[in-house]
Every structure is written in C-alpha cells, then in structure tokens.
Amino acid sequence: xxxxxxxxxxAFTRHSMARCRHTGSRIKSLLIQSNTASQDCRTxxxxxxxxxxxxxxxxxxxxxxxxxxxxxxxxxxSKHIQTVNHYLxxxxxxxxxxxxxxxxxxxxxxxxxxxxxxxxCGTGKSTIQLGKQFPDAIILGIDKSLxxxxxxxxxxxxxEDTVTCPVPNMPNILFIRAELADFWQxxxxxxxxxxIDRHYLLYPNPYPKKARLKHRWYAHPSFPLLxxxxxxxxxxxxxxxxxxxxxxxxQLCHDNDTTSTTxxxxxxxxxxxxxxxxQQLNGNVQQLYYDxxxxxxxxxxxxxxxxxxxxxxLVIRDNTMLDSI
Ligand SMILES: C[S@@+](CC[C@H](N)C(=O)[O-])C[C@H]1O[C@@H](n2cnc3c(N)ncnc32)[C@H](O)[C@@H]1O
Numbered sequence: 001x002x003x004x005x006x007x008x009x010x011a012f013t014r015h016s017m018a019r020c021r022h023t024g025s026r027i028k029s030l031l032i033q034s035n036t037a038s039q040d041c042r043t044x045x046x047x048x049x050x051x052x053x054x055x056x057x058x059x060x061x062x063x064x065x066x067x068x069x070x071x072x073x074x075x076x077x078s079k080h081i082q083t084v085n086h087y088l089x090x091x092x093x094x095x096x097x098x099x100x101x102x103x104x105x106x107x108x109x110x111x112x113x114x115x116x117x118x119x120x121c122g123t124g125k126s127t128i129q130l131g132k133q134f135p136d137a138i139i140l141g142i143d144k145s146l147x148x149x150x151x152x153x154x155x156x157x158x159x160e161d162t163v164t165c166p167v168p169n170m171p172n173i174l175f176i177r178a179e180l181a182d183f184w185q186x187x188x189x190x191x192x193x194x195x196i197d198r199h200y201l202l203y204p205n206p207y208p209k210k211a212r213l214k215h216r217w218y219a220h221p222s223f224p225l226l227x228x229x230x231x232x233x234x235x236x237x238x239x240x241x242x243x244x245x246x247x248x249x250x251q252l253c254h255d256n257d258t259t260s261t262t263x264x265x266x267x268x269x270x271x272x273x274x275x276x277x278x279q280q281l282n283g284n285v286q287q288l289y290y291d292x293x294x295x296x297x298x299x300x301x302x303x304x305x306x307x308x309x310x311x312x313x314l315v316i317r318d319n320t321m322l323d324s325i
Contacts, residue, residue, distance in 0.1 A: 101187075114196075118140065119200065131167070142183055198231050198234060233273075
C-alpha cells in the first residue's frame with residue numbers, strides 16, 4: 001500500500017464540485033494539488049489530509065504494465081495523424097454500423113439538439129443515467145457487443161439484426177450496436193448535424209499489456225477522428241496511466257500538426273482542447289474519492305467501488321463549447 005505523504009494538500013475545487021453535480025451524485029472529487037495546479041483551482045475549502053491508495057485484484061499499476069515510453073507514444077500518434085486519410089480509405093465501414101448510423105440520423109431528425117456520446121457503453125447503465133441528467137440532449141449509447149447491450153438496456157432479447165434501440169419513456173436515448181471507429185468516422189463526415197457536446201469513454205478496455213498498446217484508443221489509428229469529433233471529453237478508468245497517456249496523446253496530436261487537409265481536416269487537430277495562452281491541454285487526471293452516497297455510473301465502476309479500487313477521471317474541456325463542465 002502506497003501512502004501519499006502527509007504534506008500532500010488536497011482541495012475541493014470549484015471545478016470538481018461542479019462535476020459532483022455533473023455526475024448526479026455526491027461524489028467527493030478531490031484534486032491533488034501539484035506544482036502545476038493553477039491558482040483558480042483553490043477554494044476556501046482547502047484542507048490538509050492524508051490518504052491511502054489501496055490495491056485490489058483489479059489494480060493496474062507499474063507492476064502489471066509499465067507506462068509507455070514517451071518516444072514510442074510520440075511515434076505512434078504522429079504516424080496515425082499522418083496516415084489517417086489512408087486509414088479511412090483502406091478500411092471499409094462495417095455494414096451494420098452504416099445501418100445503425102442511418103437509423104441514428106432518423107432518430108435525431110432535424111432537432112438540432114446537442115448530442116452526448118457514451119462510447120463503449122456496455123450494458124448501458126451510464127447511458128440511462130446521462131439521459132436523466134441531460135433531458136434536453138440526445139444521448140447515444142454505443143457498443144459493439146450485442147451481448148452486453150442485451151444485459152440491461154432495452155435491447156433485451158432483440159435479434160442479431162437489430163442495430164438501434166430506443167428506450168421506453170426516455171425519448172432522448174438511443175442504444176446503438178456499432179463499431180466505434182466507424183461510427184465516429186460517420187459522425188465526423190456529418191459534423192454539421194452531429195454536434196457532439198460531451199463524449200464519455202467510461203472504463204474503456206485498458207489492454208494493460210505492452211503488446212496491446214495499439215488497441216488502446218489513444219494509440220489506435222482512429223484516435224485523430226475521436227479528437228476531431230470534439231465535445232468535452234470525460235474518461236474514467238481504474239488505470240491512471242491510461243488516462244495520463246490519453247492526455248499526452250491528445251497533446252501530441254497538436255504538437256504533430258500537419259498542413260495536409262483531405263478527408264479529415266488534420267490541420268490544427270485538437271486545437272479546441274488547448275489553452276489558448278500556453279497551447280497546453282485543458283485537462284488533468286484526478287482521483288475520485290467516493291463515499292457511501294456515490295452512485296456508480298457503470299457496472300465496472302460499481303465493481304471497483306465495491307472493493308475500494310481507486311478510480312480516476314480525466315476531463316478535457318472543449319473551448320468551443322459554450323457550456324462549462
Ligand atoms: C470494459 S467495458 C466498459 C463498459 C462500460 N462503459 C462500463 O464501464 O461498465 C468496454 C466496452 O467497450 C466496448 N468496445 C470495445 N471496443 C469497441 C469497439 N471497437 N466498438 C464498439 N464498442 C467497443 C466493449 O464491447 C465493452 O462493452
């Protein structure tokens with residue numbers, strides 16, 4: 001068990017308290033102040049405390065998988081940016097995702113409502129929660145696994161041909177069976193209709209093996225698409241390194257900017273996530289400290305909370321959005 005030094009200062013932040021409301025639960029989100037933490041993160045509620053980091057059977061730390069070498073990550077991200085259009089031209093779109101996208105367009109219609117993506121929604125617990133929390137937005141819960149979608153969501157016992165499923169009494173939610181990279185690509189091509197306000201990636205498969213690095217979203221060829229989609233990004237994981245590396249990859253997207261503009265405009269990629277003053281990313285990884293009143297957003301989160309596994313959140317603000325997060 002690693003003890004965080006007593007001298008570590010923890011502070012409730014305006015930012016994190018806002019997100020207590022945003023998650024719809026009374027989670028105590030505390031920011032470990034680092035040397036880089038900005039002054040405006042500080043509030044009157046500052047307090048001194050120490051805490052323990054527990055280790056459970058689910059913990060992914062350096063003994064399970066070492067962080068990626070910065071040079072390796074840099075090489076992968078810049079390659080994916082340079083080759084994104086080649087990737088798009090070579091990869092045929094999955095037929096069921098095309099159909100799912102058409103049905104999604106019909107569901108959205110001409111409403112011009114803001115859209116919230118819950119990518120990799122699993123059984124859909126978070127999608128339902130988001131639907132209640134944001135009644136004026138359209139929530140799209142997307143997962144490739146029919147099996148997972150059937151477990152909780154209204155997908156129920158739908159046949160293998162079913163690719164979308166609305167929710168009775170919750171007209172702002174649609175569950176979608178689709179391949180995420182293809183679905184993101186289609187959203188991007190229709191960006192005028194698909195105004196993504198928030199994009200949740202909750203407990204994405206972390207693939208904590210060096211050999212599986214390219215399966216993680218931030219090291220995947222579709223990462224530039226995810227970045228270009230925009231919207232406030234909200235990620236949660238029990239693997240802090242996953243979130244740190246996601247943030248690094250996003251920063252690298254900007255640092256590897258190119259002037260090429262073809263299918264996907266990869267000029268100024270990720271600019272909307274940067275702080276205009278110092279061209280650094282507006283985001284940081286925080287540990288979420290929960291108490292008994294905390295309502296888990298997903299099944300994985302519930303499993304981790306039940307055994308005291310530390311969970312982390314990365315929120316990256318899209319500066320082009322009017323609403324705060
Ligand atoms: C670890 S689970 C997390 C599920 C849920 N968010 C939760 O926290 O309980 C990751 C989910 O992402 C989905 N997924 C992974 N890769 C995907 C892809 N390429 N397209 C669509 N869904 C994908 C999986 O089917 C799985 O349900």
